Amino acid sequence: MGARIVKTCVMVAWVPMAMLCSGQDTGAAAGKEYASPMRFADAIRSFEEADERQAPPRGAIVCVGSSSMGGWHPTIQRDLAPLTIVARGFGGSTMNDALHYADRIVLPYKPRAVVVYEGDNDVAQRVSPQTIADTFQAFVEKVHKELPECRIYFLSIKPSIMRWNMWPKMKEANDLIAARCADDKRLTFVDVASGMLNEDGTPRHELFKEDGLHMTGAGYVVWRDALRPVLMQTEMQYEKGAQETDDATKDEPSSKPEAGDRK
Numbered sequence: 001m002g003a004r005i006v007k008t009c010v011m012v013a014w015v016p017m018a019m020l021c022s023g024q025d026t027g028a029a030a031g032k033e034y035a036s037p038m039r040f041a042d043a044i045r046s047f048e049e050a051d052e053r054q055a056p057p058r059g060a061i062v063c064v065g066s067s068s069m070g071g072w073h074p075t076i077q078r079d080l081a082p083l084t085i086v087a088r089g090f091g092g093s094t095m096n097d098a099l100h101y102a103d104r105i106v107l108p109y110k111p112r113a114v115v116v117y118e119g120d121n122d123v124a125q126r127v128s129p130q131t132i133a134d135t136f137q138a139f140v141e142k143v144h145k146e147l148p149e150c151r152i153y154f155l156s157i158k159p160s161i162m163r164w165n166m167w168p169k170m171k172e173a174n175d176l177i178a179a180r181c182a183d184d185k186r187l188t189f190v191d192v193a194s195g196m197l198n199e200d201g202t203p204r205h206e207l208f209k210e211d212g213l214h215m216t217g218a219g220y221v222v223w224r225d226a227l228r229p230v231l232m233q234t235e236m237q238y239e240k241g242a243q244e245t246d247d248a249t250k251d252e253p254s255s256k257p258e259a260g261d262r263k
Contacts, residue, residue: 033127034135037100043090047105058110060084061235064098065117067091068158072220079224083235086111094122095135099142107146112238114143114150115227119157119177123169133176140187151186151234155227156193159203161212190230195222 061083063069063076069089077085088105090097095118098106106114116139122132136154143150154177157170174193181189196219198204207219215223 033125033131034094034096034122035125037097040090040093040097040101044101044104047088047090051108056086056109057084059112059238060086060109061113061115061231062086062088062106062109062111063115063117064088064102064106065115065155066093066121068120068215069115069117071214072223075217075220079220080228080231083231083239089117092121093118094125094127095119095132095139096122096127099135099139102139102142106143110147111150113153113231113235115153115155115231117155119170119173120160120163123157123166123173124163129169129173129176132173133180136177137180144186149186151188153188153190153227153230154181155223156189156191158215159193159196161203161205161208163213164203188230188234190227192223192226195226 061080063072063085066089069087070091071089072079073087073089076087086109095116098116098118116136118136119132122135123129140152143152156174156178159167159170163170171193174189174191178189178191181187196204196207207215207222209216
């Protein structure tokens with residue numbers, strides 16, 4: 001199935017967003033539905049230690065998200081080549097965790113674009129679709145406050161075998177985020193979910209590992225085929241600058257953080 005791509009997100013000055021962006025990005029402003037981001041302190045510090053050994057290139061594309069993004073780390077550079085990618089998936093994370101740690105694993109790299117995959121664990125933790133969408137908006141505002149021209153690509157929450165009973169809530173969150181993606185050329189909603197479903201609307205079993213949640217290589221092929229054409233169309237024109245920045249750090253020691261295996 002072809003991937004449906006919906007561009008956009010309306011920048012609306014909602015009061016809840018102002019609350020979320022005023023430093024209360026740990027879940028308090030989101031109805032206290034989120035667990036504390038501090039559970040990822042060690043994982044985030046491991047990224048920072050790797051950055052100290054070898055600074056990631058500026059002006060690249062940062063890919064942040066939960067274990068579905070972390071599981072892509074081994075092949076994402078190849079799958080999205082020749083685009084310059086900084087992979088920052090950390091397993092078990094939510095949209096609120098991405099918001100909380102954006103100033104440590106997104107903004108320091110001065111990316112030209114950010115790819116986000118969150119929402120999967122949010123729904124599993126019974127966070128409401130509305131709160132997920134509001135927290136995504138807060139993430140957007142946090143990034144654009146420092147990097148107003150940064151483009152943000154939201155990968156739709158995926159259907160899975162393990163969480164199939166949660167799919168209605170996931171789809172609702174997807175629809176809310178896509179609806180907010182209306183008039184802002186800096187934001188793009190990329191539908192990876194459609195390609196993961198059979199014709200009868202159920203999840204394709206071959207795309208998932210035995211746990212029914214994490215993806216096989218075939219699952220990442222679906223993601224690649226949905227995301228790569230979108231990025232190539234928009235981001236390739238900016239690639240030279242990112243490569244030049246990367247060349248400037250080639251003599252530094254290299255280190256690559258491992259993706260976590262939590263959900």
